[in-house]
Amino acid sequence: MRLAVVAVVVAVAVVVAGSTIALVAPRLNPGRSAAATTRVRVATTTSLYVTGLLDYLAGEFRKLYPWVEVDFIAVGTGAALRLAERGDVCAVFVHAPDLERVYVERGVLVGRRTFAYSYLILVGPREDPAGVRGSGSLAEAFRRVSTAGASGRAVFVSRGDRSGTQLRELKVWELLGLNPEGADWYRSCGCGMDVALMIANELRAYTLSDASTYLLLRSRGRLQDLEVVYSSDVDPLTVNLYSAYLASSCGGLEREYAELFIEFTYVNRVRLVEGFNSVRGGLPLFYPATSREEELWWRMSSS
DSSP states (O other): OOOOOOOOOOSOEEEETTEEEEOOOOOSSTTOOTTOOEEEEEEEOHHHHHTTHHHHHHHHHHHHOTTEEEEEEEOOHHHHHHHHHHTSOSEEEEOOHHHHHHHHHTTSEEEEEEEEEEEEEEEEETTOTTOOTTOSSHHHHHHHHHHHHHTTSOOEEEOOSOOHHHHHHHHHHHHHTOOOTTOTTEEEOOOOHHHHHHHHHHHTOEEEEEHHHHHHHHHTTSOTTEEEEEOOSSOGGGEEEEEEEEETTOOHHHHHHHHHHHHHHHHTHHHHHHHHHHHTTTOOOOEEOOSSHHHHHHHHHTO
16 A cells, blocks of 8 residues: 655646646746757755656656756755755755755745655665564664674665765664664765665665665666565655755746746646656656645654
8 A cells, every 4th residue: 555645736727528637837938049048957866866757857847848958966955955055056856854844944945845755665685684574664674784783794884965865764763762873884875875775785785765766776687686675655764755945045037947847847746757657667666746745744844
C-alpha cells in the first residue's frame, strides 16, 4: 500500500469530455523573438537532477514557453537553500521540510508547492552482515548497523553533504542517542546520492538512499552488490517530500517565469510525474503528491 501524500489544488481546471485538464497561466510575451531567451536559475537536490525528473519537467514547460531556459544547479538541499539566501538562484526544489521551515520563517523562501514524494530506503550488501532485514523501523535498522559496525562487521556510508537525505540520517542517529561521527565503520563522502551509492557498492557497505536514485542506477546495472534491506511506506522517517519555492530576493521577469514553472509543475504534477515514470521504463521513481501533503509537511518540519 503506497502512502498517500498531498495537496489542495489551487489551479483553475476545466472538464472536457469527462476528463479534467489543468490550466496554466497564459503565455507571457508570446511574441518574443527566439533570441530573447529568459533564463531561470534553480537550485535542486541531486536526486531530482540525477534521475532526470527536472530535465523532463523543464522540457515539458518549454513546449509552452520555448523562450525560457531553466538552469539547474544540483547540490544538496542545505547548499541549495544557502544559494537562495544569497540571491544566487530564483527557485529551489528540495526535500528537507525541517530545514525548509527555517528558511521560510526567515523570509528567504515563499510560495511552497509540494508536488511529489518518494521513500527513503536502507541499502546494503546482499549478505546483510548487520542483520537489518526484518527490522521493525528505520531506527531499529540503524541501531543494528551501528552494533555491527562497532564489532567490525559492517560499514556505513554517509553523504555528509547536508542534503535532505543526510539530514534525515542525522535525525535517526539523534533519535537513537548515537553519534557515529569519527567511528572507523562510519565513512562520510561529502558527495551526491549517486556517488554515495557507488561507494557503498564498492565497499559492500550500508547507506541511506532515496528509492528513486537507487532504482534508476540498479536498473542500469551499476549497483549489483547492493540490495534493499529496509523499506517501508508507513514509517514516517522514510517519507520523502519534494517541494518547490521561490527565493524572496528574486525579482523581475526571472521571478515571473520561476513562479510560472513552479505552478506548471504543481498544477500538472500527476500527468508530469506519471509521464516521467513511463519514459523511465515504468519504474516507480516518484509519486505525485495529491493528498495530505500539508499535514505531512508540517508534521515533518516540526518534528
